[in-house]
Amino acid sequence: MSDEKELRYDPATIEPKWQQRWAADPSLYAAEPASCGKPKFYVLEMLPYPSGQLHMGHVRNYSIGDALARHMWMCGYNVLHPMGWDAFGLPAENAALKNNVPPREWTLNNIAGMKRQFNRLGMAFDWAAEVTTCLPDYYRWNQWFFLRMYERGLAYRKKSKVNWCRECATVLANEQVIDGRCWRHEDTIVEQRDLVQWFFRITAYAQELLDGLDKLDGWPEKVRTMQRNWIGRSEGTEVDFFLEEKIDQGLGTRDEGLGASRIRVFTTRVDTIFGATSVQLAPQHALVAGFTAADAALKTQVDELIEQQKKAREAGDLGAIEKHGVPTGHFAINPYNGERVPIWIANYILADYGTGAIMSVPAHDERDFEFAVKYGLPIQQVIHPEDKSMAVVLPFVSEEGVLVNSGEFDGLNCAEAEKRLQQIAAAKGFGEAKVTYRLKDWGVSRQRYWGTPIPMVYCQAHCEGDGPLPVPDEQLPVLLPEQIEISRRGGQGGSPLARVPEFVNTTCPKCGGPAKRETDTMDTFVDSSWYFYRYTDAKNAKAPFDSDIVKYWFPIDQYIGGVEHAILHLIYSRFWTRVMRDLGMVENDEPVRRMFTQGMVIKDGHKMSKSKGNVVSPDDMIARYGADAARAYSLFAAPPDRDLDWQEDGVAGVSRFLARVWRLTTKYAPVARAGRGDGAQAAVPTGVSLKLLRKLHQTIAKITLDFDGRWHFNTSIAAVMELVNEIQAADAQLAAGEVPPAVMLELLRSLVLLLAPFAPHLVAELWEELGEESSVLRAPWPASDPELAKEDELEVPVQINGKLVTVVRVAADADAKTLEAAALADEKVQARIAGKTVVKLIVVPRKLVNLVVK
Ligand SMILES: [Zn+2]
């Protein structure tokens, strides 16, 4: 029974061998058609940007999904586990500027390199479903969707603010603005300019996107909360304050027939309106220009407010802005009581929220109170607790109260008052009940080259007026020209595409005369909003996908990615799904049933990043320890939802563990192989066999539960380690042949199966070593036998008056009576209760005995 084979675990030999075999058999990881009759499981990790290098965060993210995919295959599911590339975007243009490589070439090279890395990691991706968003076979469908949205009024143009660098003479993305200056011109302050931009009307779905969150119980609560806040629904009232004096015509608050004589404010507490002691405008409010035109000093102050707001916006926390304001010297009239209040301009009022104007009620709002105290504005209490005798500390922000100092509305509770005041406003035409959202329409125009061209043209003969004309479907795709000079040219602005006459000049689809193409490209979030539908039918040349195939696979059963995508990507894709549903293309409302956000990989206290110089390269780790060790470590070192502190010692430790599994299995594989078809398995196990089988079945139960539940793969792998320890501890008995071959086979076979989601190469090799011929992915996941897993004895703690006195050993299935008897018979217990009275006895089978004695 000796095994002369060299017992050395060598991932550098094993891993490439299996990668070659897997590459030669694409059916191994391929999804099957719906007709296969198996239940489906769609597991997806967010697709990477092809930067050229996988990093450890990727390794972790994909190891989680890969483990789940493998587990589900073994559980008998038809698994879809695809991969693709979020391949448009600014870095390719920057690389082109820097290295003079065309963006397409740079991107496709990076994809090839990262694909090699994925394969070197042994990831089980269905490459037949690969999607590369920068290729025309994909982005033509972005254009097609754009046209469908345009037809339905969901894509439209409007003027909007953009970042503009005078030196670059072009628009900058937000990430190119650093401390308010151009990323390439540190001395140049970035300006805000108005530019006509394309938008998607996501706000049309605001309420539905909000309501849908309630049903997404498979999503992390923090992601749902972030989305709720992002959508930011508030119920309230719009009310017009009247301008005391007429200022120049044409400076109206909102051009809705209200004229220039009113300021419309949005408030969630119209019941407090008798306590309004000022009206406050955003610095960009339409009225402000009129005030500042006649007041140079005011203009300077307002510019400062705008600057402060911009800085706070860049710092990422507008809510934390230090509040400043300036009085305009103008006054507004409260429409309910005719009271005259000053008009201020304040830096914390946002032009794009509500109406860009508020009424300030210091007595009943924290923020207004702070502002009023700072600037000495009056504070007028108008709400009091129902219990008149209660003292009130201002600001009193509760809505549980009644109105005071509010004329004919005194005595009404807040809710009644709100309703009455809204009715009056509506009847008299100075306001209405209103729901507002913080969510804004999605600006999709980018003045960049490396993105999907927007399929619109402008007729030079203006045969349809000045408006855009959609490119007919049969002319799609509007191809991105491949050879293009990206370098900036002084004095010119806009998209680099505007400088490519072959692209720009076209014919009008309506009159056939000369026309110019739209030169803006689409935000790359468009690409990622629906890519996972394309995976199900990636080669379809006639449609984005076949609806029947999508109906089978959707919603995605499990999506895995970073929490940094909680807002934009995960809201946009929920919006896109609803648009497709309303186009009759899909039946699901939501794209993703269960969402998982993994933690970050950190090292030396910081997230791995080039700038911190703490990046660990997957290639290095693979060269040193093998892909299996790198993958298993990334799952073992922390629960997947927590941050992982990368320790190379830990990788080495996991590598040593895999080597032990290797030695153990190869050593006893000949015995196990002899157990195949051996009837001895039917015999009731005893002795060391029973002990090892019990541990095995407990381990199976635990890991199976980990996959169903919280994915604490760190404890799963720890459990396999314990199992291996226990088998190794019995080495003398194994060597002496005390464990029959059939039991040996079950032990080793199951050990290998349990590791299959975590260390696929090693497992494939050992699976073959055990005499198995088909892929381990086609072998059923082991089932735990509850009888075998059951401990025959348990230790149960015994407490007296709440203090632990001893533990008693009883049969695991001992009932309360038996356990009580065992506890009372214990010597230590007898000594403690001698001469006393047991007044109470609590027995929890398997868990606890507690005696209360006097
Ligand atoms: Zn610049």
Ligand SMILES: [Zn+2]
């Ligand atoms: Zn025309």
